[in-house]
Amino acid sequence: xxxxxxxxxxxxxxxxxxxxxxxxxxxxxxxxxxxxxxxxxxxxxxxxxxxxxxxxxxxxxxxxxxxxxxxxxxxxxxxxxxxxxxxxxxxxxxxxxxxxxxxxxxxxxxxxxxxxxxxxxxxxxxxxxxxxxxxxxxxxxxxxxxxxxxxxxxxxxxxxxxxxxxxxxxxxxxxxxxxxxxxxxxxxxxxxxxxxxxxxxxxxxxxxxxxxxxxxxxxxxxxxxxxxxxxxxxxxxxxxxxxxxxxxxxxxxxxxxxxxxxxxxxxxxxxxxxxxxxxxxxxxxxxxxxxxxxxxxxxxxxxxxxxxxxxxxxxxxxxxxxxxxxxxxxxxxxxxxxxxxxxxxxxxxxxxxxxxxxxxxxxxxxxxxxxxxxxxxxxxxxxxxxxxxxxxxxxxxxxxxxxxxxxxxxxxxxxxxxxxxxxxxxxxxxxxxxxxxxxxxxxxxxxxxxxxxxxxxxxxxxxxxxxxxxxxxxxxxxxxxxxxxxxxxxxxxxxxxxxxxxxxxxxxxxxxxxxxxxxxxxxxxxxxxxxxxxxxxxxxxxxxxxxxxxxx
Amino acid sequence: xxxxxxxxxxxxxxxxxxxxxxxxxxxxxxxxxxxxxxxxxxxxxxxxxxxxxxxxxxxxxxxxxxxxxxxxxxxxxxxxxxxxxxxxxxxxxxxxxxxxxxxxxxxxxxxxxxxxxxxxxxxxxxxxxxxxxxxxxxxxxxxxxxxxxxxxxxxxxxxxxxxxxxxxxxxxxxxxxxxxxxxxxxxxxxxxxxxxxxxxxxxxxxxxxxxxxxxxxxxxxxxxxxxxxxxxxxxxxxxxxxxxxxxxxxxxxxxxxxxxxxxxxxxxxxxxxxxxxxxxxxxxxxxxxxxxxxxxxxxxxxxxxxxxxxxxxxxxxxxxxxxxxxxxxxxxxxxxxxxxxxxxxxxxxxxxxxxxxxxxxxxxxxxxxxxxxxxxxxxxxxxxxxxxxxxxxxxxxxxxxxxxxxxxxxxxxxx
Numbered sequence: 001x002x003x004x005x006x007x008x009x010x011x012x013x014x015x016x017x018x019x020x021x022x023x024x025x026x027x028x029x030x031x032x033x034x035x036x037x038x039x040x041x042x043x044x045x046x047x048x049x050x051x052x053x054x055x056x057x058x059x060x061x062x063x064x065x066x067x068x069x070x071x072x073x074x075x076x077x078x079x080x081x082x083x084x085x086x087x088x089x090x091x092x093x094x095x096x097x098x099x100x101x102x103x104x105x106x107x108x109x110x111x112x113x114x115x116x117x118x119x120x121x122x123x124x125x126x127x128x129x130x131x132x133x134x135x136x137x138x139x140x141x142x143x144x145x146x147x148x149x150x151x152x153x154x155x156x157x158x159x160x161x162x163x164x165x166x167x168x169x170x171x172x173x174x175x176x177x178x179x180x181x182x183x184x185x186x187x188x189x190x191x192x193x194x195x196x197x198x199x200x201x202x203x204x205x206x207x208x209x210x211x212x213x214x215x216x217x218x219x220x221x222x223x224x225x226x227x228x229x230x231x232x233x234x235x236x237x238x239x240x241x242x243x244x245x246x247x248x249x250x251x252x253x254x255x256x257x258x259x260x261x262x263x264x265x266x267x268x269x270x271x272x273x274x275x276x277x278x279x280x281x282x283x284x285x286x287x288x289x290x291x292x293x294x295x296x297x298x299x300x301x302x303x304x305x306x307x308x309x310x311x312x313x314x315x316x317x318x319x320x321x322x323x324x325x326x327x328x329x330x331x332x333x334x335x336x337x338x339x340x341x342x343x344x345x346x347x348x349x350x351x352x353x354x355x356x357x358x359x360x361x362x363x364x365x366x367x368x369x370x371x372x373x374x375x376x377x378x379x380x381x382x383x384x385x386x387x388x389x390x391x392x393x394x395x396x397x398x399x400x401x402x403x404x405x406x407x408x409x410x411x412x413x414x415x416x417x418x419x420x421x422x423x424x425x426x427x428x429x430x431x432x433x434x435x436x437x438x439x440x441x442x443x444x445x446x447x448x449x450x451x452x453x454x455x456x457x458x459x460x461x462x463x464x465x466x467x468x469x470x471x472x473x474x475x476x477x478x479x480x481x482x483x484x485x486x487x488x489x490x491x492x493x494x495x496x497x498x499x500x501x502x503x504x505x506x507x508x509x510x511x512x513x514x515x516x517x518x519x520x521x522x523x524x525x526x527x528x529x530x531x532x533x534x535x536x537x538x539x540x541x542x543x544x545x546x547x548x549x550x551x552x
Numbered sequence: 553x554x555x556x557x558x559x560x561x562x563x564x565x566x567x568x569x570x571x572x573x574x575x576x577x578x579x580x581x582x583x584x585x586x587x588x589x590x591x592x593x594x595x596x597x598x599x600x601x602x603x604x605x606x607x608x609x610x611x612x613x614x615x616x617x618x619x620x621x622x623x624x625x626x627x628x629x630x631x632x633x634x635x636x637x638x639x640x641x642x643x644x645x646x647x648x649x650x651x652x653x654x655x656x657x658x659x660x661x662x663x664x665x666x667x668x669x670x671x672x673x674x675x676x677x678x679x680x681x682x683x684x685x686x687x688x689x690x691x692x693x694x695x696x697x698x699x700x701x702x703x704x705x706x707x708x709x710x711x712x713x714x715x716x717x718x719x720x721x722x723x724x725x726x727x728x729x730x731x732x733x734x735x736x737x738x739x740x741x742x743x744x745x746x747x748x749x750x751x752x753x754x755x756x757x758x759x760x761x762x763x764x765x766x767x768x769x770x771x772x773x774x775x776x777x778x779x780x781x782x783x784x785x786x787x788x789x790x791x792x793x794x795x796x797x798x799x800x801x802x803x804x805x806x807x808x809x810x811x812x813x814x815x816x817x818x819x820x821x822x823x824x825x826x827x828x829x830x831x832x833x834x835x836x837x838x839x840x841x842x843x844x845x846x847x848x849x850x851x852x853x854x855x856x857x858x859x860x861x862x863x864x865x866x867x868x869x870x871x872x873x874x875x876x877x878x879x880x881x882x883x884x885x886x887x888x889x890x891x892x893x894x895x896x897x898x899x900x901x902x903x904x905x906x907x908x909x910x911x912x913x914x915x916x917x918x919x920x921x922x923x924x925x926x927x928x929x930x931x932x933x934x935x936x937x938x939x940x941x942x943x944x945x946x947x948x949x950x951x952x953x954x955x956x957x958x959x960x961x962x963x964x965x966x967x
Contacts, residue, residue, distance in 0.1 A: 008749055444962075453960065453961055453962075456960065459812065460811055460815055460816075460960075461812070489816070519960070520960055520961050521957050521960070521961055522953050522956040522957040523957070546816075548818070
């Protein structure tokens with residue numbers, strides 16, 4: 001066993017509250033218009049104050065930035081716009097000092113076509129180990145069953161390389177050739193890259209696009225058994241050399257399909273629950289709990305050392321790949337009347353605009369995010385209700401500069417506005433003069449303070465991260481009610497998905513004698529008896545109750 | 553005898569910490585030796601002295617004092633320079649590392665019981681200390697023994713007004729002096745304390761005593777309170793504000809650290825009283841209540857704006873009324889006092905103002921409580937004073953939901 005991680009508990013990720021951010025978008029420390037590690041270091045106090053316990057940093061490696069850094073050209077360095085390796089090491093050290101873990105990206109399905117490996121491969125003889133770092137073909141007809149993911153920009157998973165005089169395989173943009181994981185040398189390089197960052201102190205990796213590592217004829221080239229073999233090899237390497245580190249799988253698949261990424265607790269520690277995210281939005285708009293309960297009922301049990309990663313929004317579009325055609329149509333109608341908001345099979349909007357800037361709806365969904373079984377992830381800016389800009393290309397509209405105050409450039413940078421990597425949001429509703437950190441920190445009724453309190457409350461109760469889930473079935477299906485249990489802790493959560501007040505009768509006879517204590521204000525409610533427990537919920541209202549036994 | 557990290561096998565280890573002067577050490581060791589001879593097997597008992605570079609040589613004094621009857625071993629520890637650079641600094645430099653060195657020495661020697669005696673009280677150590685810090689542990693009854701020193705009514709009032717009632721309520725452990733520097737512990741308690749990863753934290757020297765007691769209280773260890781006579785502590789050269797800031801700051805830091813624990817705790821753990829009850833000796837010091845009240849009134853005039861940042865409006869109004877009250881009606885209600893202390897703990901947690909300023913502004917409020925307490929108990933018997941203190945503790949317990957709600961959703965109390 002080798003280096004110990006910053007966390008004390010090997011399963012620290014189960015209790016974490018993760019904050020996802022772009023270094024380039026967070027704060028500009030050297031005033032060149034691009035966020036950097038020095039800027040992020042300056043804002044660690046803010047993140048500590050918010051209460052998050054883990055930072056997930058989007059790609060910050062050298063890259064031509066044709067896919068926002070997911071086109072890596074050097075795995076063991078820092079993009080010069082963001083700082084240096086020393087800056088990064090300092091960030092890790094200072095985050096750990098604040099008891100925050102740091103998770104970075106491991107983008108291993110593909111590289112940039114500018115990566116030295118690809119430049120070397122295209123000139124290497126066919127069949128040589130260097131050439132075989134990538135997947136080549138004489139024709140573009142292999143693996144015909146593999147779908148095209150970026151439908152709006154790519155026509156094929158194969159592209160012709162004039163230097164190699166061969167086609168190369170790419171599941172995403174054509175400038176992102178897929179690495180060949182049938183080549184042991186590729187796996188060895190990936191492990192070396194992991195060691196490089198783990199030795200600096202990184203606590204975990206988000207494994208980008210992990211279902212697509214391996215290609216086989218006659219398959220859809222997703223979720224193949226050989227892919228899971230690679231994951232297990234990565235995990236074995238991690239466990240052999242390091243303690244208390246974590247692997248998070250990005251596998252946009254149905255829950256049953258994602259289950260394989262956990263293995264028997266010997267593959268990934270965590271994986272995103274993509275379908276739940278979509279169903280939360282559907283359930284809220286339908287004012288109906290069943291889309292949510294159905295997907296959770298389809299969600300398999302996980303090994304004890306594993307955990308779901310939950311989110312409402314992230315740096316990508318709200319993906320609709322894994323829903324039915326009818327559900328996708330409904331989502332488009334419900335949440336993207338503006339066709340510019342649609343991208344690929346998804347909707348490129350932030351949380352607040354999706355919620356129509358309705359504070360109650362934002363709070364309701366966030367309360368579910370924080371109380372469902374899994375680890376919640378907050379996308380930067382969503383804690384203050386930042387908006388987006390659908391006029392910007394690709395997914396850049398949800399990757400705009402963090403809005404720190406009402407000053408020039410939203411306080412993100414003192415560089416001239418035209419030198420910013422992206423324009424700041426400046427519309428009357430979501431613009432930085434209306435929505436910013438400084439004003440919300442001064443306003444104790446703000447969304448920021450609400451989020452801070454909710455994060456603090458969630459951290460007090462490990463039942464949220466580690467407890468079991470049991471849905472109740474009240475007749476009123478506009479109300480979502482569930483119990484979370486762990487050891488002696490029992491928490492009852494009730495959420496009104498409707499825009500109108502709703503009554504609900506809950507069958508809690510099995511908990512007769514317990515007293516529900518509303519957790520936010522620590523207010524005792526009437527004791528539970530044998531008869532149905534009646535509650536009235538305000539529009540989009542929710543309750544979290546700690547059920548205290550009479551003997552207590 | 554050079555400092556060593558190797559302590560030979562022993563049944564009992566008695567560690568001396570916080571060495572401040574060889575005279576005190578010598579007296580303490582002599583008393584410990586008498587206690588050992590009376591209550592323990594001297595051949596299987598070892599004295600361990602923690603020693604850092606600045607006090608090198610103390611072990612020779614210890615050795616000489618103990619003679620050949622009780623072997624003495626010195627263990628080395630480091631002083632963290634980060635602590636010395638921290639301002640304001642209230643702790644004994646290197647105290648946390650000294651304690652860790654002593655506990656590790658006891659663990660490594662395979663001791664069945666360990667006691668730590670602070671040099672500041674070493675001159676007042678009696679054979680009874682050795683008996684009650686060690687014997688209950690050797691007998692398998694207790695895992696952690698903490699002393700209670702008999703004090704006069706207004707002595708140790710920071711502990712009586714803040715530390716003890718809040719510790720009892722928050723951590724569910726009704727011990728009366730949670731910040732005392734002496735303690736006894738079992739092998740299990742030793743292992744538990746040493747396994748914690750907080751010994752190297754900046755500021756730990758200042759708060760290590762309260763941290764140790766807190767860790768024992770919340771870890772399911774069986775706790776005993778040994779009742780001793782007057783402590784006759786060597787007076788620390790600190791003023792009231794500094795002492796208050798140190799004690800309250802250490803307590804609030806533990807409250808912040810253990811929030812996930814105490815917010816679900818709804819009962820008291822049993823504490824076994826050890827030894828006969830004791831009373832303070834000698835004449836009771838004179839208390840100038842008028843000076844205390846004037847200090848409170850002056851504090852209200854100067855600090856009410858600061859207090860308004862920490863306390864809800866109703867509490868500030870109550871204090872205003874109190875500041876205007878004549879002496880014969882100067883009473884600070886127990887529950888009001890509990891809420892004030894809780895509000896300061898929440899303010900410390902939220903850092904509503906700089907923490908040193910917050911703790912400094914607590915001093916006049918404390919003097920207001922002390923005025924009320926002295927006036928209320930001026931003709932009371934010792935038993936009545938104890939009842940009064942019990943009522944203070946109950947006030948803190950009654951208001952615990954207030955602390956929880958304020959902690960979880962603080963801005964609801966703001967206008």
